[in-house]
Amino acid sequence: MKEYKTDKFLLAMDKMTTITNVYDNVLYNKNLKYGWGFSCYIEHKDKKILFDTGNDSYTLFYNMEKIGINAELLDFLIVSHNHWDHTGGLIAAAKACKHSLTYVGASFSKKFIEEISGENNECKTVADIVYLCNKNILIGPELSNNGLKEIAVALKHEKGLIIITGCAHPGIINIIKELKKKCPENIYLVLGGFHLYDKPLAQIKDIVTEFKELGVCKVAPCHCTGEKAIELFREEYENNFIDFHTGSTMKIE
Numbered sequence: 001m002k003e004y005k006t007d008k009f010l011l012a013m014d015k016m017t018t019i020t021n022v023y024d025n026v027l028y029n030k031n032l033k034y035g036w037g038f039s040c041y042i043e044h045k046d047k048k049i050l051f052d053t054g055n056d057s058y059t060l061f062y063n064m065e066k067i068g069i070n071a072e073l074l075d076f077l078i079v080s081h082n083h084w085d086h087t088g089g090l091i092a093a094a095k096a097c098k099h100s101l102t103y104v105g106a107s108f109s110k111k112f113i114e115e116i117s118g119e120n121n122e123c124k125t126v127a128d129i130v131y132l133c134n135k136n137i138l139i140g141p142e143l144s145n146n147g148l149k150e151i152a153v154a155l156k157h158e159k160g161l162i163i164i165t166g167c168a169h170p171g172i173i174n175i176i177k178e179l180k181k182k183c184p185e186n187i188y189l190v191l192g193g194f195h196l197y198d199k200p201l202a203q204i205k206d207i208v209t210e211f212k213e214l215g216v217c218k219v220a221p222c223h224c225t226g227e228k229a230i231e232l233f234r235e236e237y238e239n240n241f242i243d244f245h246t247g248s249t250m251k252i253e
Helices: 002-015 057-067 090-096 110-116 172-182 201-213 227-240
Strands: 017-023 039-044 047-051 076-078 100-105 121-126 130-132 137-139 143-145 148-150 153-157 160-165 187-193 218-222 249-252
Touching: 017 057, 017 160, 039 057, 039 153, 057 090, 076 090, 090 100, 090 110, 090 121, 100 110, 110 121, 143 172, 160 172, 172 187, 172 201, 201 227, 218 227
Parallel strands: 047 076, 076 100, 100 121, 160 187, 187 218
Antiparallel strands: 017 039, 017 249, 039 047, 130 137, 137 153, 143 148, 153 160
């Protein structure tokens, strides 16, 4: 009986995906620090991932320590794009890892890649889709809009695809559609920065409508999405809207 319970517990853990907001410009947990930027910690299929690293290493590591995230145990570092508010803690995080792989867009400079590569951390570039963990984790492709290039992360889950974006400079709808081509299953959750803070109200409303048309079940917008857009998503998605800011953790079973 004991053995059965243990197996059942391990099976449940394997199915669970945990995502924690480590760095954002809005504070949820008052014991943490915040600033303009984004970073989230992901546990999925026994892998530990840090997606983006905020705009400074001090705040990033302060929050990671308070939350209980050990940088030495990270399997992957993934950086969405080469903007200071997403790469600020990257060099420090890469040095802290014992054995990890870092993935950045193919547009990152050779010099930058050399800076974050080390004895315990290999850096790989992403142009097209990269599959990890038996295709349960997808990175990329690197999309472009007005010269701004960016990659996203997608996690395959029993409930559907989970898409995580840093800033969505190439357009959040473009990113969703591109990943949907690779993964035709339903989209359970889209979270991260949608970069709508400077967009007109009519355009934001159209994007929210398109989310619904694309079958996105739940949303957790933060960072550069902007207050106006966040409130529109909240109104439209109601109980399927998730507040996700510094210190927030969601567990998807």
